[in-house]
Amino acid sequence: MLVGRKYRVAFTAEQVDLSHLIGDACRAVWNTGLEQRREYRRGGAFMNYVQQSAELTQAKMEFRWLAQAPSHCLQQTLMDLDRACRDHGTFRVQWRSQRRWVPSFRFPDGRGIRVERLSRRWGRAKLPKLGWVRFRFSRPLDGDVRSATISRDGDVWFVSFLVDDETCTPEKHASTSAVGVDRGVVVAIACSDNTLRDRQFATPGEDERYRRLQKRLMRQRRNSANRSKTRVAMRRLKRRERNRRKDFAAYSADQLATRYGMVVIENLCVRNMTRSARGSVAEPGTGVAQKSGLNRAILDKGWHIFELALRNVARRTGCHIVKVPPAYTSQRCSQCGAVDPKSRESQAEFRCTACGYHEHADINAAKNILAGGQSVTACGDLQPMGGSMKQEPAPPRGASAPTRLWRVEIPS
Numbered sequence: 001m002l003v004g005r006k007y008r009v010a011f012t013a014e015q016v017d018l019s020h021l022i023g024d025a026c027r028a029v030w031n032t033g034l035e036q037r038r039e040y041r042r043g044g045a046f047m048n049y050v051q052q053s054a055e056l057t058q059a060k061m062e063f064r065w066l067a068q069a070p071s072h073c074l075q076q077t078l079m080d081l082d083r084a085c086r087d088h089g090t091f092r093v094q095w096r097s098q099r100r101w102v103p104s105f106r107f108p109d110g111r112g113i114r115v116e117r118l119s120r121r122w123g124r125a126k127l128p129k130l131g132w133v134r135f136r137f138s139r140p141l142d143g144d145v146r147s148a149t150i151s152r153d154g155d156v157w158f159v160s161f162l163v164d165d166e167t168c169t170p171e172k173h174a175s176t177s178a179v180g181v182d183r184g185v186v187v188a189i190a191c192s193d194n195t196l197r198d199r200q201f202a203t204p205g206e207d208e209r210y211r212r213l214q215k216r217l218m219r220q221r222r223n224s225a226n227r228s229k230t231r232v233a234m235r236r237l238k239r240r241e242r243n244r245r246k247d248f249a250a251y252s253a254d255q256l257a258t259r260y261g262m263v264v265i266e267n268l269c270v271r272n273m274t275r276s277a278r279g280s281v282a283e284p285g286t287g288v289a290q291k292s293g294l295n296r297a298i299l300d301k302g303w304h305i306f307e308l309a310l311r312n313v314a315r316r317t318g319c320h321i322v323k324v325p326p327a328y329t330s331q332r333c334s335q336c337g338a339v340d341p342k343s344r345e346s347q348a349e350f351r352c353t354a355c356g357y358h359e360h361a362d363i364n365a366a367k368n369i370l371a372g373g374q375s376v377t378a379c380g381d382l383q384p385m386g387g388s389m390k391q392e393p394a395p396p397r398g399a400s401a402p403t404r405l406w407r408v409e410i411p412s
């Protein structure tokens with residue numbers, strides 16, 4: 001199985017400069033290649049990777065700055081562009097602007113990369129042109145390196161290795177039980193086994209500090225040194241928040257996909273849901289603030305990265321991930337099946353207007369999602385799992401309050 005291993009790099013000053021240069025070269029190759037492809041398409045023709053690659057070799061003889069970058073990285077950029085254009089269409093692939101694109105480039109040939117462990121904490125890898133790159137050996141590599149990618153996040157650089165760890169996805173999960181998962185805005189993850197998982201990703205102090213930095217940024221002159229200092233500080237805060245969110249998603253996904261043979265989630269298209277507030281509202285100009293607030297809340301809870309993490313762990317455990325349509329999961333009673341918007345008393349409370357069943361609203365939704373997933377697998381849409389599906393025991397009426405797992409407060 002191919003897995004990723006990411007380490008924090010300690011570049012020398014020259015390596016930082018060279019990495020920026022390589023990043024710029026890859027960006028230029030991407031943009032030029034994309035423009036060329038568009039030009040050809042407008043003329044009714046196609047441009048392919050082989051032609052572009054040959055032209056790149058020519059261009060490298062003309063431009064010295066292009067030749068300073070490792071040719072493998074530039075070729076890889078053209079290959080990525082080729083893939084992107086075939087997958088999404090030439091005119092939907094985006095430009096890599098200097099401000100928005102984060103430098104990242106790949107060394108696709110794993111055989112040319114040597115990785116050594118220097119001490120308990122440090123390792124080094126030999127990369128073309130960059131030479132020996134020291135990195136924090138924060139986890140074992142466990143396998144053969146297939147490729148390496150250098151990327152930047154704010155002022156910090158990382159190297160990720162694609163590693164073949166020589167394991168395979170098991171055909172069957174050890175457990176036959178199933179769980180339904182409701183992703184929410186107030187509580188990030190509610191499960192049909194009566195657990196709520198949530199975490200605070202930024203402390204109130206960090207939010208406050210971020211707001212203060214935003215204000216300071218507005219007062220500062222464009223292109224001034226102090227302004228860029230403020231930006232670095234803001235990025236650092238956001239990176240910390242993002243890391244916590246990733247950690248939470250990975251941890252929750254690991255627990256669910258290890259414990260259960262099937263995880264049922266709603267088929268949410270986060271991209272569509274969080275599409276720009278303008279234009280998505282019925283009347284233009286109304287509800288923009290609410291919509292953008294909701295967008296922020298959805299992105300803030302990391303629905304998408306949870307799904308990615310879940311798929312990642314499932315490769316290792318053999319867990320099935322089933323997606324069901326999200327319609328009415330929050331309005332239907334999981335006990336009697338009655339659908340009534342009035343059953344949802346408040347954000348957190350669900351009390352069925354037909355049978356009086358009382359439950360945490362998100363847990364009720366998670367139970368509906370589980371039932372939806374089980375009916376999908378029973379219909380044979382999905383390969384049935386070995387043995388009988390273990391049905392969850394129905395909780396007594398007016399079920400007890402859900403246990404709150406993983407409610408971590410960050411010490412300030």
Ligand SMILES: [Zn+2]
Nearest residue numbers: 333336352355
């Ligand atoms: Zn009911």
